[in-house]
Amino acid sequence: MAAEKIAVEKVEKAAAVKQTPSAVHFTLQGKGGVGKSLVSALLAQYFGSVGADVKCIDTDPVNQTLMNYKALNAQHVKLMEGSKIDERNFDSLMERLLSEDGIYVVDNGASSFVPLSNYLIENNAIGMLQEAGRDVFIHCVVTGGQALLDTLSGFKALAEQTHTNNIVVWLNEFFGAIEHNGKAFNEMKAYTENASKVRGIVRIAKRNQDTFGRDIEEMASRKLTFCEVLGGSDFTIMAKQRIKTVQKDIFAQLDEVGF
Template sequence: MATVNMVLQGKGGVGKSLVASLLAQYFIEYDYPLACIDTDPVNTTFAGYEALKADVIEIMEGDNINQRCFDKLMDRIELLPEDDFAQMVVDNGAATFVPLGSYMAENDITDYIRDETPHRLRLHCVVTGGQAMHDTLDGLKKLLEAFPDNPIVLWLNPYFGNIVSDGIPFSDFKIYKNNIHRFESVIQLPIKNPSTFGQDLINVLNQRITFREVAESNMPTMQRHRIKKYWAEIKAEMNKAGLLEF
């Protein structure tokens, strides 16, 4: 069976497209069959990575899900090969979060994928530190409520600040402790010096180029070295998460 990896979070600008690109690059690294879909109606950041060849499917019409367009997405899922290694990565925008979650819940989409297709659905959610922390926690809460039977991979992104509240770390947050059984795995994105690694990463993200493209580029040696090291650390975290295991 193929795995549909859907990245969902109601807060914009917190790293959803980054997570989608990391997942896609990770599966490419292991030569897994891959399909990439960008449904963000506002910022098609994921589709901006030419090397990932993501297709854009606009599933919104105004503030609502366009059923006909959403059906196109479901058709793409149906057509995935019945291959344990096959992967689809779907990046969803903040604007689609609430209507998409509601639409999927009302139409029993997770049950449909589980029972009517040979594939599985894996949800991914980003939580950040800093000013957006409470908004991303609220997005996670809504995701847990909307999809009570679905595994969730939790991505902790400390780029905007440590994920801490009044000195309490995320591992002691009520939402985590009460739902720990719901999380298939937790992936911690590395914390790096913003003046070196951070700036290199921003440049790479702004250019929408993959880590493999960086390695094959004529960037200065130390920049390529830092990016290579960063990618190795992320891959190690993703390996620990068991994303390739069934």
């Protein structure tokens, strides 16, 4: 019965995705090294798991991390010329996003966060995509530890500048608990003042570092997908089980966000 239920849920998710001919998912955050490319990779795998036509774009001008996930077939698009947006390349990307159906996952680097965010807003790019029938989502990572305040600032800037309620916040607990002055994220001023713009929250939970942590870190460092790990022979049976647990957790939370 459990297998039948999973099969039905998968069909239902696939049908829901197919109802949207095209959607664009931008991963944006001004702080580097907080897991943006990991989030992009997770999104691509989530939509791929239900048979969607996923197209990954890596726009990072410095480190094309998403490109290193060979199974995702990401394409690099050079959007920066020095410290400025290359308008022709950006226009070409927009042309593609506006005219080609599919689920696009666009991974953006920290160094291009400000110019790209400004360009999206100044050119009303999000509005154009929406008018063309594309759902647009902005994924922003907030992480614990030393980068907490920087990532909160990045989220706050995005929320205040964009006129959309489709921001998805990813709480990455890998570097520590996401709390400040005794407050959890949903109690912080940055969130409470912008809660209406948040579509959903996905939590990448901090787990036992000697087991889950080590397995996920190896998977991420080798730029492997869930399918590659679970279908391969490089990981032990128990390591695969732990990774499968993480996959189910993340995918279930994305189901709750509702795309």
